[in-house]
Amino acid sequence: MSLREIWSGRRGKRTGAASPTSRSGTGRAGSGPVVQMTGICMDFPGGRALDEVSLTLHAGEVHALMGGNGAGKSTLIKVLTGVHAAADGQIVVDGRSRTFSGPADAESAGVTAAYQETFLCTNLSIGENVMLGHEIRGLLGIDWVRTRQRAGSVLAELGIDDLDPRLPLSGLSPASQQLVSIARAMVSAPRVLVLDEPTSSLEAGETARLFQVLDRLRSQGVAIVFVSHFLEQVYTISDRMTVLRDGRVVGEFLTRQVERAELISTMMGSSLQALQEIGSQRRDHRVEPSDQPWYRAIAVAQQGALEEVDLEIYGGEVVGLAGLRGSGRSTLGRLLSGASRSDSGTVEIGGQAIRLHSPAHGLAHRLAFAGERRRHAGLIEELTVRQNVLLALQAMRGWRTPVARGEVDALLGHLLERLDLDAGAADATVGELSGGNQQKVLLARWLAIRPRLLVLDEPTRSMDVAAKVHVQAQVAALAREGVSVVFISSELDEVVRLSDRIVVLKDREVIGEISNGPGLSVDTIVEMIAADRDEF
Amino acid sequence: MTQTYSRLRAGLGALAHKPYIWGVLGIVALLIVNVTRDPGYLQISVNPANGYLAGNLLDILRESAPIVMISVGMCLVVATSGIDLSVGSVMAVSGAVAMEFLQAASAPQSTMSAAMALLLALTVSSLLGLVNGVLVAYVRLQPFITTLITMLAGRGLAKVITGGQNTSASSDGLAWIANGRVLGFPVVVIIAIALALLIGYLVRRSALGMMIEAIGINETASRMAGIKPHGLLITVYLLSGLLAGVAGVFSTATVMTVDVSNTGYLLELDAILAVVIGGTALSGGKFSLGGAVVGALLITTLDKTVVFLGVPSAATPAFKAVVIIVICLAQSSRVRALFRDRRGPVRMKERVA
Incomplete structure (x- = not known):
């Protein structure tokens, strides 16, 4: 049984909308967008953070939000998840215009964010973390057996049922904790899941696992907003992207149709050349x-x-x-x-x-x-x-x-x-x-x-x-x-x-020391690390 | 004329933004209450016989001197995100040492004996502070536990020193410190003000204040920046002990008797309250010595007011609690935001992303 089926009854009552997108995610063409934000404006004491920003999210797609620091990504996400109220603009969810009074309000409309692993409680168990605030109540307070079962089924739904809900969260790696926080967000079966830099502290293998989970959610028809500084990850996972710069939308692309160079220059204009200059300077x-x-x-x-x-x-x-x-x-x-x-x-x-x-x-x-x-x-x-x-x-x-x-x-x-x-x-x-x-x-x-x-x-x-x-x-x-500089990155x-x-x-x-030269590239180092593994 | 007015306005504006403005307002409010009760409350008279100034305000200042001393010390300790519960007991130890020494001295009336008694009392108090500092800085015991231990042990030590008696002695030198006048002005007040100013000057004119704040906010980061927290921690606890010693001499020398069970009893709590009223957070970091002094003055004013108004002694603690809670609420940014919200929408304040 899918999460969506478990919860469809509840949402059916709440929104009165037609049955939600089927889990195959094929509803994209037929129905309209899940979320449509238009003309969003937001001011901070420092100036205008968002200026007439629009964002459209479809069911069953991973939508990357790109842009530099201060471009307005975080602010836009906070408006979307109800943390901030926009000064101006419209948010339409499932064809209904909404104003969110807070994150809980956004959640009840089906928009949830998975917070970074640092927002979890390391002293609680995995299951308790997943169900925090959504515990199932019986006659005598919280029904822990059913709560744990629900936690288990949510984890299973995401394909991460190897995590035992009864174990303490503190025993998990940051990567697994990240997955738990996604599970936590999925408890309320949202239509839209927002992930802000979910991979910033993950290794390559861990990121792959996260992407498997995202793939699964995508095929269930969830619209995923994915924010990351890692370009390659964005290309791997996302279907569409919106690029922000200085609080404005400067481009909206289908991922497979945009070249990396074009994307980079859209994001920051002149920086690319600067990097090349640094490289040649250092060589000199x-x-x-x-x-x-x-x-x-x-x-x-x-x-x-x-x-x-x-x-x-x-x-x-x-x-x-x-x-x-x-x-x-x-x-x-x-x-x-x-x-x-x-x-x-x-x-x-x-x-x-x-x-x-x-x-x-x-x-x-x-x-x-x-x-x-x-x-x-x-x-x-x-x-x-x-x-x-x-x-x-x-x-x-x-x-x-x-x-x-x-x-x-x-x-x-x-x-x-x-x-x-x-x-x-x-x-x-x-x-x-x-x-x-x-x-x-x-x-x-x-x-x-x-x-x-x-x-x-x-x-x-x-x-x-x-x-x-x-x-x-x-x-x-x-x-x-x-x-003298020792540079670690x-x-x-x-x-x-x-x-x-x-x-x-x-x-x-x-395992080695190499003098830099024209023959050296990133691959040389990667191979060196990989080759070393083979010896053991 | 307009210039003085605008300068006054600017001065008042700056005061309004100080964290201890509510403490100042509290003192003013209490004085107003007293004045409505007795219009002559604020009057200061000069005794024609000896030129002494007299009046309720001077009484308040005199009584506040020991609390000002321990509050200044407490403020620095709290700024390092610590706490010093032992100051009250250290006061008793300091008083016990001074009285015992004078009682046993061959010439208790000589200035030399008074100076020796003072020196000995302050040395012992500083040593107790040093013990706190070493345990907190090097052994890494929790400040709360460490000073709780010295608080209990200190009271015991005071009783051991006097053999359980409330030792009395006589010394003109010490009595002059507690009851004497310079130009009609009480000596205790002069010493307290001078010490508070000296420490304020030392802390703010050197980099000590910034470093204390830095380790109070984030000790790890401060260490990484090259600050050595050990020395700083020991310094503040030692200073707190020393100032508690001064306070102990102040409060025992007025009557030239140490009451080992009651001298400084629960005064550490008054000091903590004074620090909090002064706008220094118990979590450490930014501190205000001026605020701690204001807090100490407020607490003494409050004590005096309670007596003056004739509040039944059973109700005194409750009366005190109410006044202090009102001030703490007025200080709380959360409560203030609540009232601001009532008046109209506020612009959302947010970190610039």
Whole structure:
């Protein structure tokens, strides 16, 4: 029995509409769109977030919403799911004009969002998470047996019945938790399912599994809104796409009819050329290891996270760390900068042996680490941009000698201009900024101490292409100025574009080191990682 | 004329945006209530015999001095997302040390003995603060548990020091601190104001304040930025202990007797309330020392008002609770939003995506 059949009775009563689209999804041609948003406008204190935006969703299709950060994707989704009320415009669901008073209202109209796995309760069981708020009630309160059965049937419906509803959620990988959150959204049998960046923390195999589930939902006639920065995933899964830029719709395509290059240039216009420029710039400034490396890590290791690694770093060199998540690449970055203490091994700076024991110690040697968890272990969100930028420099100087106001202003002016941040943002709270701008603030903090070594762990994660280009341009510029950069990224094309030398890691070990050159491509690294597997 | 007026307006406007404006308004409201009861309530008179200033306002200031001290210390601890429950007990320990020393001293009336007693009391109090700091920073015990232990142990320690007695002593030096006047103005008030200003200056003119806020908001991120939280944590707990020691001397020296069961009893709760009224969130982060001082003044004013109005002593705690709840509600952004909604639709405030 399908979800749709289980619930069709209930919806039939509620909407009074004709029977819903059949599960094969063939109703697309016959019936009208499930959702039609027209002329949606929305204002935020910062300006207009959405300007006359239209979006049409059909049953049984995956509709990709494309655009850079700040293009208005999130806002549009929030209007669609009832989180925000639009200032102007119309939302028609199943031929009826609606105004949603809140997410619950949107849900009862059949529009639901699957939130990211972070919104689940890790202390509850899988089944409890799926059914949270939809528990089946019997005479004596919640009927746990039937509730668990429903959870089981919802999971089965999605083809993920290998997840036992009775097990705790905390035991699941982020990928499986993502699936649970989709199951949670499917409990109310929505006509429209919204997925905002569902794959941002998933590995390739996990993404494939998610797509199987989406395929299944599509064939059941659910309209899926899919937001992702990963172009290839969009091409794999989506049928149609709407492209937003600066709060306006700049294109609507059938996925199979639009070329990648055309899509990219629609999304961001001039950024493509900029990336090519960075690549050629870096090629012109390749650093060939010569003289003595100023920095040398000797047999640094961390138990359970990284086997012993030796690494030499030269001035003005970009060293890329390539490998999957969990390969030890972040650990290596942390050990190099003192962000984590190594269990064994030493670091030699200018020939002097040092055991780095804390971030503060690394800082004293002007080694900086910008980690991937910006919100958790990077920025202090409630402090201002000014204070956040100042923090490391101030920590380096000690609390007794505050950096003079004039010096701060000069420094801040220079950094904000360099990183292309609005000078007026200096006194804004960091938590209010977009992800891309937060990354810039973090970068500014480390530039303020004039680092000798800057370790960047996933600096472009969940950023739009324009912001990614900007970060990469900064890395290239820093290397030109003689700063050594250790660049860690899941996006191998970035690593290949920027690095002079690439260290490949796998299963907590360095499996090779390659000097970058014309013959090197993303495939070389992928093959290296894959080939290594065959040996075992 | 217009210029002074506009400057005054700007000043008042800035005050209106301070988190402790509701505390200030609360004090004003209580004083107004008292004035309606007795029009001469705010009067300050000069005693012609000795030039002392006298009046209800001065009484309030004098009584608030110990609470101001512990509130300032508490404010810094709370800013690091900690709490210091031991301040009341530390007050008793400090008083016990000072009184015991003076009672045993060969020349209790000498300035030297008074200075020694003071120094000893403050040293012991600081040590207790240091113990808190070390346990929180290095052993990573929960601040609540750590200071709960020192709170219980401190009261016990005070009793051990005095052998369970309420020790009395006499020392002109200490008595001068508690009851003396400079230019007719109480010495305790001068010391309390000076210490509060000194600490405020130290914290805000150095980078200490920013760093304390940073570790209070997100310790991991602060550590990654190169801040060393250990030293900061120890500093704030030590400072809190030291200030509690000062408060202990203030409150025992007025009567030159330490009451080991009652000196500082439950005052940690007053200090916590003062900090909250001052607009510092218990979750840590942004703090306002000025707010903590306002909070301490409000609590003393409230205590005085209760007595002045003749509220039956059984009903006193309830009366206090009502006033404090009203102020906390007025501060709550949620409650304020509720009232704003009544007046008309608000524009949705949202992070810029």
